[in-house]
Amino acid sequence: MSTVVFVHAHPDDEALLTSGTMARLSDRGYRVVLIMATDGAAGLTSHEISDDQDLAQVRKAELTQSCRVLGVSAFHQLGYADSGLDGQAPVPGGAIRFADTPTELVADQLVSIFEHEAADIVVGYDAAGGYGHPDHIQIHRTVRAAAQLYPSAPLLEATLPREPMLKIVRLIRSGRWAVPALAGLDLETWQNAFTPRAKLNFRVDVRPYLAAKRASLQAHASQAAADDGPRTLSALLKLPKPVFRRVLGHEWYHQASPGDGARTGLLIDAFGPRYRPRRRRADKT
Numbered sequence: 001m002s003t004v005v006f007v008h009a010h011p012d013d014e015a016l017l018t019s020g021t022m023a024r025l026s027d028r029g030y031r032v033v034l035i036m037a038t039d040g041a042a043g044l045t046s047h048e049i050s051d052d053q054d055l056a057q058v059r060k061a062e063l064t065q066s067c068r069v070l071g072v073s074a075f076h077q078l079g080y081a082d083s084g085l086d087g088q089a090p091v092p093g094g095a096i097r098f099a100d101t102p103t104e105l106v107a108d109q110l111v112s113i114f115e116h117e118a119a120d121i122v123v124g125y126d127a128a129g130g131y132g133h134p135d136h137i138q139i140h141r142t143v144r145a146a147a148q149l150y151p152s153a154p155l156l157e158a159t160l161p162r163e164p165m166l167k168i169v170r171l172i173r174s175g176r177w178a179v180p181a182l183a184g185l186d187l188e189t190w191q192n193a194f195t196p197r198a199k200l201n202f203r204v205d206v207r208p209y210l211a212a213k214r215a216s217l218q219a220h221a222s223q224a225a226a227d228d229g230p231r232t233l234s235a236l237l238k239l240p241k242p243v244f245r246r247v248l249g250h251e252w253y254h255q256a257s258p259g260d261g262a263r264t265g266l267l268i269d270a271f272g273p274r275y276r277p278r279r280r281r282a283d284k285t
């Protein structure tokens with residue numbers, strides 16, 4: 001049985017970026033392993049939840065439920081503190097922010113898990129760290145470093161195509177599409193966010209697994225609750241079914257390293273076929 005290891009920054013990132021792929025792989029007989037770097041305790045939530053309960057515990061229970069619906073075989077928590085969007089989140093005594101942790105230290109931890117789980121394929125994050133959260137950039141850096149110490153497994157990086165994301169941000173900023181919570185989006189960040197379509201290597205069709213993806217998103221209830229208007233997660237869950245299918249029906253990967261030749265066939269079976277981007281007029285920005 002072949003094993004695919006996904007490394008994520010915060011509980012709910014797996015739901016947003018790779019849950020359809022995880023459900024598809026476990027359904028097709030792969031072992032799916034999840035490594036979670038932080039407890040997600042700096043994530044926003046409504047005061048109702050954060051005042052009454054330890055947010056880290058709530059998010060761990062939610063993640064356990066998400067793993068259950070996605071068929072995850074093994075789950076590892078590295079236990080670092082969530083660095084927060086500005087990299088300065090206050091941390092409880094003794095805890096270390098993930099973004100402040102030396103790359104080599106995390107890479108060594110990752111490699112020992114890859115070895116323990118006999119990872120055949122490894123999945124990290126793109127160079128931009130998605131929209132640039134310091135913990136996401138740290139996942140990119142540390143998984144790349146770990147992959148160099150564990151070169152047999154091909155390395156994929158979960159991402160989204162930059163051009164359509166940028167189009168959405170422009171629409172919101174122009175006021176033609178009112179999403180008050182997102183009105184302050186900084187155009188410069190999004191011009192460099194995620195990955196240009198030309199560098200995408202796999203587009204996994206997860207439309208048959210959207211029920212599992214929805215259940216995984218729903219498991220992260222604390223992230224759907226917020227005092228300050230709609231959050232990404234609750235906005236996605238409210239989309240009408242056909243729009244949900246269109247927006248979340250595919251998951252995207254950049255291939256960062258080839259792994260050994262013997263695993264190429266496995267990679268194509270797991271994530272294939274390879275994506276060949278067509279040049280689209282709509283992508284010219």
Ligand SMILES: [Zn+2]
Pocket residue numbers: 009010013133136
């Ligand atoms: Zn995150």
